[in-house]
Amino acid sequence: MRAELPRGFLGPAEWERLDAVAGIASREAFADFESPDGAAALAEAEILLAAWGAPALTAERLARAPNLRMVAYTAASIRAVTTPAFWERGILITSAVSAMAVPVAEFTFAAIIMCGKDVFRLRDAHRRARGQGGFGTRIGLDAPHLGNYRRRVGIVGASRTGRLVIDLLVHAGFQVCVYDPFIDAAEAQALGAEKMELDDLLASSDTVSLHAPILPETRHMIGAAELARMPDNAILINTARGWLVDHAALERELVSGRLSALIDTPDPEPLPPESTLYDLPNVVLTPHIAGAQGNELRRLSDLAITEIERYVAGLPPLHPVTAAELDRIA
Numbered sequence: 001m002r003a004e005l006p007r008g009f010l011g012p013a014e015w016e017r018l019d020a021v022a023g024i025a026s027r028e029a030f031a032d033f034e035s036p037d038g039a040a041a042l043a044e045a046e047i048l049l050a051a052w053g054a055p056a057l058t059a060e061r062l063a064r065a066p067n068l069r070m071v072a073y074t075a076a077s078i079r080a081v082t083t084p085a086f087w088e089r090g091i092l093i094t095s096a097v098s099a100m101a102v103p104v105a106e107f108t109f110a111a112i113i114m115c116g117k118d119v120f121r122l123r124d125a126h127r128r129a130r131g132q133g134g135f136g137t138r139i140g141l142d143a144p145h146l147g148n149y150r151r152r153v154g155i156v157g158a159s160r161t162g163r164l165v166i167d168l169l170v171h172a173g174f175q176v177c178v179y180d181p182f183i184d185a186a187e188a189q190a191l192g193a194e195k196m197e198l199d200d201l202l203a204s205s206d207t208v209s210l211h212a213p214i215l216p217e218t219r220h221m222i223g224a225a226e227l228a229r230m231p232d233n234a235i236l237i238n239t240a241r242g243w244l245v246d247h248a249a250l251e252r253e254l255v256s257g258r259l260s261a262l263i264d265t266p267d268p269e270p271l272p273p274e275s276t277l278y279d280l281p282n283v284v285l286t287p288h289i290a291g292a293q294g295n296e297l298r299r300l301s302d303l304a305i306t307e308i309e310r311y312v313a314g315l316p317p318l319h320p321v322t323a324a325e326l327d328r329i330a
Contacts, residue, residue, distance in 0.1 A: 009051060009074055009301040017305050021312045022047065033061055047308055051075050059085035070311050072304040076100040078321050087323040094307040094317045096300040098160050100291055105164035107290035108239045111262045112207055115235045116148040120284045145233035150175060154205030155193065157240070158183050162211035166191050177201050182328060202229040209237040210244050213328065224249035227259065235260045239290040242267025254280055264290045
C-alpha cells in the first residue's frame with residue numbers, strides 16, 4: 001500500500017479500533033511484499049487492510065501468505081488486487097464501495113443543481129462583465145433551459161452511486177428515469193424512477209448522469225449516435241469513468257455548443273494540455289475529485305475496520321465481493 005495510507009485513512013481512533021480486535025503485524029503501509037519487512041508481514045497476516053496501490057495478490061505472493069483469510073479493501077473496485085489465484089484460495093474480500101458512493105453521489109447531485117443553473121458559465125461571464133451591468137436574475141430570464149424546476153434527469157447505471165443520486169433527486173422533486181439492464185420496471189419504480197431504454201432516456205432527459213461500471217460492453221456506450229439523441233442544451237455529467245464515453249464524439253458536440261458537460265473523469269485522464277475541453281465555456285472539468293477526499297477517506301476506513309471487527313467476532317461481512325459478481329461491477 002502507498003505510504004499515505006496511515007495518514008489519510010487511519011487516525012488515532014481508527015488505530016484504537018484495530019488494536020482492540022487484532023494484533024497489528026506492522027503499522028507501515030507496504031507498496032510491495034518483496035522487501036524483507038513486507039514479506040514478513042505478508043507471511044504473518046491473517047487479514048490485510050488494503051487500499052489503492054496495494055500489490056496484486058498473485059499466486060506467487062499468496063504462496064507466501066499461508067495464513068491469509070481476509071482482505072478488507074478500503075476503496076471501491078477490488079480488481080487491482082484480486083487474481084484468478086486469489087479466487088481459487090477462497091479468501092474473503094470486502095469492499096468499501098458503498099462508502100465511496102456517498103461523496104460521489106453528493107458531488108453528482110451538487111453538479112446537477114449547479115449545472116442546471118449554468119453556474120460556472122454565468123460566473124465566468126460575471127467576472128468578464130464586472131462593472132458593466134448584467135448582474136443577478138436578469139441574466140437567465142430569457143433562457144428557459146436554465147433552472148431545476150421539473151428538470152428531467154436520466155441516470156445511466158443503477159449502481160450504488162446511481163441509486164444514491166436517484167434518492168437525492170427524487171427527494172428534491174426532480175423527474176428521474178434510469179437505464180440499467182440489470183433492473184426491471186418494478187425495481188426502478190421502487191427507487192422513485194422510471195425505467196427506460198438508453199436511447200429513450202437520452203432523448204428525453206435535460207441532464208444525463210453516468211454511473212455504469214467499467215466492463216467490456218460499457219466501453220464508449222455513450223458515442224456519437226447516443227450524444228446526437230440528447231436534446232439541445234442538455235447536460236452530460238460524468239463522475240464515473242471516461243471509459244464510458246467516446247470523447248472524440250463528445251468533444252465535437254461540445255465544440256458546437258449544442259450540449260454542455262461536467263467531466264470529473266475524462267479519457268485519457270488527465271486530458272492532454274492541448275485539449276479543447278479546458279477552454280470551452282460550456283464545459284466544467286474537475287480533476288477526479290468526486291470520490292473520497294480529505295476527511296472523507298475516514299468513511300472508507302471506518303467501513304473496512306467494521307468489516308474486520310465483524311470477521312473477528314464471527315459475524316457475516318456487510319459488503320463481501322465474490323468472483324461471480326465481476327461481470328457486472330467495476
